[in-house]
Amino acid sequence: MNKLNEHTIKQAREGLRRKDFSSVELTKACLEQINKAEPSINAFVTICKKEALVQAKEADKLISSNQDLPLLGIPIAVKDNLSTLGIRTTASSKVLDDYIPPYDATVIKKLKDAGAVLLGKTNMDAWAHGSSTETSDYGTTKNPWNTNHLPGGSSGGSAAAVAADEAIAAIGTETAGSIRQPASWCGVVGLKPTYGRVSRYGVIAMASSLDSPGPITKTVEDSASLLQVLAGKDEYDATTSPLPIGDYTLPIESKLNNLKIGISDEYFIEGIDVEVKREVLDSIKKFEEMGAKIEKIKLFDPRYAIDVYTIIQRSEVSSNLARYDGIRYGSEREKFGDEAKRRIILGTYALSSGYYDQYYNKASKVRSVIIEDFKKAFEKIDVILTPTSPSLPLPIGATNKSIMFGEIADVLVEPSSIAGLPGISIPIGFAKKLPIGMQIIGPQFAEELILQVAGTYEKKTEKEEWRKIKPNL
Amino acid sequence: MKFDVSHIAKLANLTLNPSEKNKLEKELEETLKFINNLNEIDTTGIEPTSQVTGLENITREDEAIPSFPQDDALKNAKLTHNGFFKVKAILNNE
Numbered sequence: 001m002n003k004l005n006e007h008t009i010k011q012a013r014e015g016l017r018r019k020d021f022s023s024v025e026l027t028k029a030c031l032e033q034i035n036k037a038e039p040s041i042n043a044f045v046t047i048c049k050k051e052a053l054v055q056a057k058e059a060d061k062l063i064s065s066n067q068d069l070p071l072l073g074i075p076i077a078v079k080d081n082l083s084t085l086g087i088r089t090t091a092s093s094k095v096l097d098d099y100i101p102p103y104d105a106t107v108i109k110k111l112k113d114a115g116a117v118l119l120g121k122t123n124m125d126a127w128a129h130g131s132s133t134e135t136s137d138y139g140t141t142k143n144p145w146n147t148n149h150l151p152g153g154s155s156g157g158s159a160a161a162v163a164a165d166e167a168i169a170a171i172g173t174e175t176a177g178s179i180r181q182p183a184s185w186c187g188v189v190g191l192k193p194t195y196g197r198v199s200r201y202g203v204i205a206m207a208s209s210l211d212s213p214g215p216i217t218k219t220v221e222d223s224a225s226l227l228q229v230l231a232g233k234d235e236y237d238a239t240t241s242p243l244p245i246g247d248y249t250l251p252i253e254s255k256l257n258n259l260k261i262g263i264s265d266e267y268f269i270e271g272i273d274v275e276v277k278r279e280v281l282d283s284i285k286k287f288e289e290m291g292a293k294i295e296k297i298k299l300f301d302p303r304y305a306i307d308v309y310t311i312i313q314r315s316e317v318s319s320n321l322a323r324y325d326g327i328r329y330g331s332e333r334e335k336f337g338d339e340a341k342r343r344i345i346l347g348t349y350a351l352s353s354g355y356y357d358q359y360y361n362k363a364s365k366v367r368s369v370i371i372e373d374f375k376k377a378f379e380k381i382d383v384i385l386t387p388t389s390p391s392l393p394l395p396i397g398a399t400n401k402s403i404m405f406g407e408i409a410d411v412l413v414e415p416s417s418i419a420g421l422p423g424i425s426i427p428i429g430f431a432k433k434l435p436i437g438m439q440i441i442g443p444q445f446a447e448e449l450i451l452q453v454a455g456t457y458e459k460k461t462e463k464e465e466w467r468k469i470k471p472n473l
Numbered sequence: 474m475k476f477d478v479s480h481i482a483k484l485a486n487l488t489l490n491p492s493e494k495n496k497l498e499k500e501l502e503e504t505l506k507f508i509n510n511l512n513e514i515d516t517t518g519i520e521p522t523s524q525v526t527g528l529e530n531i532t533r534e535d536e537a538i539p540s541f542p543q544d545d546a547l548k549n550a551k552l553t554h555n556g557f558f559k560v561k562a563i564l565n566n567e
Binding site: 098099100102103195196209235238239241242303304306307308310311318322325326327328329330331333334336341342344345346348349352361362363364365366367368369371403404419420444 | 476478481482485487488493497500501503505508509510511512513514516520521522523524525526528531533541545548550552558560
């Protein structure tokens with residue numbers, strides 16, 4: 001029997017409904033695990049113990065009067081760049097050390113309306129600038145599978161909290177890799193929805209044409225049930241799509257007959273970890289056994305996406321961070337860390353008079369090329385399978401070696417982000433006792449499809465030995 | 474290529490000390506070298522993409538709705554005066 005904090009959303013919901021345990025008990029179990037694990041992994045910036053227990057008590061009242069909400073009484077951790085009414089929101093930067101938002105982000109409002117209990121705010125790279133959490137002003141988060149290693153980032157705290165069973169599930173945000181890469185490195189499921197599927201209102205903006213909030217969970221099924229709550233048009237975010245949301249929580253099929261899966265050599269990039277490559281190729285064989293057809297496709301070299309992403313992201317960062325003047329809230333601009341300053345300077349340079357065409361405009365044109373390339377690919381195949389990260393989780397300190405660390409770590413997720421496509425990273429095994437992830441990329445708004453494909457794989461491999469291993473904390 | 478980091482910092486409203494300036498100048502150069510591959514791609518006749526949703530001119534009714542009470546709006550400000558944000562003078566000798 002699982003400990004309460006080890007439950008998935010589905011297990012917790014069933015247990016709460018059967019009154020096997022209360023939301024207060026479930027929340028206390030998570031808070032106890034947080035107490036135990038935080039000294040070694042540092043996944044949280046702020047723990048909302050008091051507020052969480054009040055919300056849990058409320059949830060228990062509703063449960064006892066037979067109310068049914070999709071996340072009623074379920075403790076969830078959220079990344080610290082999501083504005084939370086009355087609860088400090090720092091984006092892991094000292095600039096916002098004392099900022100207490102006067103409103104909830106749409107994602108937070110939707111979680112609350114669905115009955116969720118907010119456990120706390122998770123650590124991240126400051127302003128989401130990075131792929132390691134090492135740029136956080138509140139210390140690095142450690143990988144629960146081996147605390148000498150990085151959890152990935154920027155949503156490293158959310159991924160580590162889920163992997164360490166400190167929360168039943170968590171919310172992250174992704175600009176290019178920030179959900180999928182830490183999910184991969186922490187051995188959990190991370191879904192980056194199509195840009196515009198989940199509202200950005202109240203998310204501390206990084207790169208506005210790319211930012212996409214999404215779920216980080218223990219299972220694919222949980223990912224689907226969280227997306228069902230988060231997705232949809234929001235009048236406060238004009239870029240959210242009016243297209244109706246899918247039925248993400250459909251039962252998972254056991255076969256993938258007639259599904260065409262594209263595999264591209266360009267994504268088994270030079271320098272890829274041999275064990276990552278082997279595990280991903282092994283998993284692809286399992287998809288064939290499930291009835292899918294594997295087709296080799298040629299995709300645009302993902303390395304160009306690094307250039308496009310760097311230019312677009314830095315430019316949008318310099319614009320978004322211009323609002324921090326220390327007048328209405330937060331501290332003065334001197335408190336920006338090295339990474340934020342580096343990005344503001346590059347972005348300002350790329351947008352400055354005389355350089356716009358050479359950088360931002362050129363990058364935006366190559367962005368069109370990448371979008372077109374995926375469109376063509378999806379005329380022939382249904383989904384694309386690739387490794388999520390070219391490496392296993394790297395040791396703490398790896399970012400010091402290269403100022404481009406994050407972009408290199410995210411090379412395999414950047415092209416689909418630039419094109420606004422949905423992608424899901426799922427765990428497929430271990431090497432050197434560290435997790436490996438694989439991603440499934442689909443066309444715009446194909447969340448239903450990629451969740452089905454991921455879910456079928458999860459079902460087929462649910463009895464595999466490696467799934468029984470827990471981090472030793 | 475030589476960068477005028479002081480000029481860029483001024484545009485970005487960042488105050489940098491001399492050692493930060495030196496460091497950023499080097500790093501900017503290094504980054505620009507790293508991302509210098511886009512010219513290998515022919516983009517003649519290709520329109521730039523600035524957003525991927527395809528949505529255009531999204532508007533809403535121009536209706537007044539309740540906004541933050543003054544107290545809430547001012548709660549996070551370091552300096553206030555009679556219910557206003559207080560800022561440093563931006564004009565001198567007027």
